[in-house]
Amino acid sequence: MKSTPDLAVEATGLIKHFGSTRAVDGIDLAVPAGTVYGVLGPNGAGKTTAVRILTTLQQPDGGTATVLGHDIQREPDTVRSLVSLTGQFASVDEDLTGTENLVLLGRLLGYSRSQARRRADDLLTAFGLADAADRQVKKYSGGMRRRIDIAASIVVTPEVLFLDEPTTGLDPRSRNQVWDIIRVLVSGGTTVLLTTQYLDEADQLADRIAVIDHGKVIAEGTSGELKASVGAGAVHVRLRDPVKRPDAERHLTKALGVPVLLEHDPVALSARVEDSDLVARAISGLIAAGIEVAEFSLGQPSLDEVFLALTGRPAEEATEDAPGEETAA
Amino acid sequence: MSTHQPTAAKNGVATAVDENLIATLTAGSRPPRPSGVTTALTFGWRAMLKIKHVPEQLFDVTLTPIIFTLMFTYLFGGALAGSVESYLQFLLPGILVQTVILTTVYTGFTLNTDISKGVFDRFRSLPIWRPSPLVGALLGDAVRYAVASTVVVVLGLVLGFRPDGGVIGVVGAVVILLVFASGIGWIFTTLGLILRTPNAVMGVGMMIIMPFTFASNIFVDPSTMPSWLQSFVDVNPITHLVTAERGLMAGTASAGDIGWVLLAAAALTAVFGPLTMYLYRRR
Structure with missing residues (x-):
């Protein structure tokens, strides 16, 4: 080479x-x-x-x-x-x-x-x-x-x-x-x-x-x-009841102090966080408020979260890839 | 969360891949650039491989000619020429032309199907003589035209067609026809690149081919037609082609008739070849 x-x-x-x-x-x-x-x-x-x-x-x-x-x-x-x-x-x-x-x-x-x-x-x-x-x-x-x-x-x-x-x-x-x-x-x-x-x-x-x-x-x-621009990690929360999602969003926003992203899945929310202690307290807060949590995890930021951090909005789901595909066909 | 750690590359299969791949990578040095003839012939070889793997695509060049020849011979033979045998002497060179010219539509159909697949992007990203995929496809189609011609001629001979031009006349007629058909083929590569779907190519192709083949001297002597139709038949290139074919098979062809066909093929290639390439580059 x-x-x-x-x-x-x-x-x-x-x-x-x-x-x-x-x-x-x-x-x-x-x-x-x-x-x-x-x-x-x-x-x-x-x-x-x-x-x-x-x-x-x-x-x-x-x-x-x-x-x-x-x-x-x-x-x-x-x-x-x-x-x-x-x-x-x-x-x-x-x-x-x-x-x-x-x-x-x-x-x-x-x-x-x-x-x-x-x-x-x-x-x-x-x-x-x-x-x-x-x-x-x-x-x-x-x-x-x-x-x-x-x-x-x-x-x-x-x-x-x-x-x-x-x-x-x-x-x-x-x-x-x-x-x-x-x-x-x-x-x-x-x-x-x-x-x-x-x-x-x-x-x-x-x-x-x-x-x-x-x-x-x-x-x-x-x-x-x-x-680094997105935050070290992200917390993903899935609720038992989608009706409770607005409540959960309010609680999490307050407890974590960062914007909470509503995922496509109607029971899922996520947020970027640095501090795992903060997450533990926020989840306890949800349970204390009577919002049942089906599962939660702390992991790497997803593409959606990167986009949220970079653009302030989630990655859009386009129906097709670049129109180039269309004209090339 | 990551499911894959670098250590995963150390399992048996992956390591074997690694060692072989490193060795294989170092072997991939670039050979000298091949000539346009080599690449065009290589694409012709690809067309042959596709026939080998999908032999059904030969139906249109084997069964259609049989059906056409039998149908028109027995349908019109008695009425038009008094007997099937005498009509066959007149019809066979014409039906040969119609069969092969109809087959040229498939050139555009195949190209349109082919080009929509990812493999054409790969061909277009190779450092090769740019028209070679299209020239190769036409070479492959020439083989299909030859198959169709052979089917018609052999069937004709079986039914009682006796050309006075002999073997040389018949072979000459087929060769001239292949040359002309390859010229026509460029019209359909052009259409294949303009139209969106393979079916549209078929539809438009047939719409063009039908009037040219029927309003010609393939089936009947034009002297019985109304004068307006006769004047169309007289300028119709298919008429000139059929005249040359009949002449060659009967051993009476004039140099002018043959020259006209070769010139027409050259003109079609000169116009539609570059047009096809222009469209191909712009895709």
């Missing part, structure tokens, strides 16, 4: 409209080479569109971006020879077998037939897919699909690997496997830019995180820096 430029990806003021929607509304990114960079945001925040622009699949309406010093608009072909993309949806041919997919890509990237075949076999073995090599990808499980997707992205080891929501919809075991693969890739010198909806995932993998909302970067830093 060459280490000439310090930044693997640099974007300044990227803009992309779809009709009247500003899917990407002035995004700045600076991704240091050789690191994992997390782009965190809810559905529809513009993550996918940003990744599509950076991998030359879409033209920005404004702003500039470079990959390892090469401009994505002036030198798209050079950029394509440096990056590799694993899209949010299956980015291999589902009708073909695992081997056929990897041989296809190997041939397209310039390997001879036998080199491509060898590379495919090596990758399938390394990703634990040797047994499924001759099965059509449409018969793979979700976790296997994700692994073949990623394998397809490193037939030639890219300088920068873009992973668009690599673990969305995966069970915890498959998710851990994908995480392990990403860690190994980075230890081999590849820069990884991944998008995710899960703070947990960004926290586990990313050296730096950009939080995106409505097409803008609303916070950027290491996960430690972001958490």
Whole structure:
């Protein structure tokens, strides 16, 4: 891995409209080479569109971006020879077998037939897919699909690997496997830019995180820096009776001295707190006031809480991801 | 709360993945960039693999030609030419054209289906000659057109079609037809990129193809048609194509007839090829 430029990806003021929607509304990114960079945001925040622009699949309406010093608009072909993309949806041919997919890509990237075949076999073995090599990808499980997707992205080891929501919809075991693969890739010198909806995932993998909302970067830093801005932890409370939630909200706000977030679940509330003693007293207070608590926990802040801290409102549930998906279809 | 600790990577499976993966990563050096011919042929190979895995997609190039040839031969044969045998000598080159031209619609249908899937994003993010996925798809379709042609010709021979042009004439006719069909194919790749759904491509495609194939000299001699229709038939490219096909199969084709077909194919490619690429780049 060459280490000439310090930044693997640099974007300044990227803009992309779809009709009247500003899917990407002035995004700045600076991704240091050789690191994992997390782009965190809810559905529809513009993550996918940003990744599509950076991998030359879409033209920005404004702003500039470079990959390892090469401009994505002036030198798209050079950029394509440096990056590799694993899209949010299956980015291999589902009708073909695992081997056929990897041989296809190997041939397209310039390997001879036998080199491509060898590379495919090596990758399938390394990703634990040797047994499924001759099965059509449409018969793979979700976790296997994700692994073949990623394998397809490193037939030639890219300088920068873009992973668009690599673990969305995966069970915890498959998710851990994908995480392990990403860690190994980075230890081999590849820069990884991944998008995710899960703070947990960004926290586990990313050296730096950009939080995106409505097409803008609303916070950027290491996960430690972001958490410091959000509060050390969060208390989650579930009540027995949803009718009591307004009472509980009033009590908790008073006892904890911070804003209380009403979750989508009609019996759930949460708040960011520093002090666990305070939480213990607040829960006792609820019980004393006759509000029955089904369960409570003290844990890491959720994405909702990060958003509440950064924007003063919960992360919105958009019905679809970036409209780019729609126009690309 | 985190369910995953770094130590989890140390369990058996994950460690095996790690060691192999590190070794595999270092092996992924970039080979020299392949030529456009190589990548286009590789995409053609992909089309062949898809036929291997989904052989049902050959129904439209095997069963449809059989049904068409049998139906029109026996439906019109007696009425139009007095006997099935004599009509077949007239119809077969025409029905061959109709069958293959109808098949070109599937080029757009397939592209529209294909491009909506994530795999096309991967192709578009590769450092390759940009038209190669589309050129490769057309190469694959040329194989389908060849299958359809073979079915029609063999069935014709079985039913009693006896071309005076011999083997060379028939093979020549099929080759010229494939060239023309590939030109038409670019119209449907264009439509495949403009229209939203595969079904819309089918609908619009058939709407274009039907009048051109029926209002031609495929089924009947145009001299019996009203003059307004005759003037359309005379300028209809399909008419010229069928004339060349009949000529080749009968061994009487003029260089002008063949030249016209090749020129038309070149013109279609020159207009719709770049248009397709323009639309493809903008997606």
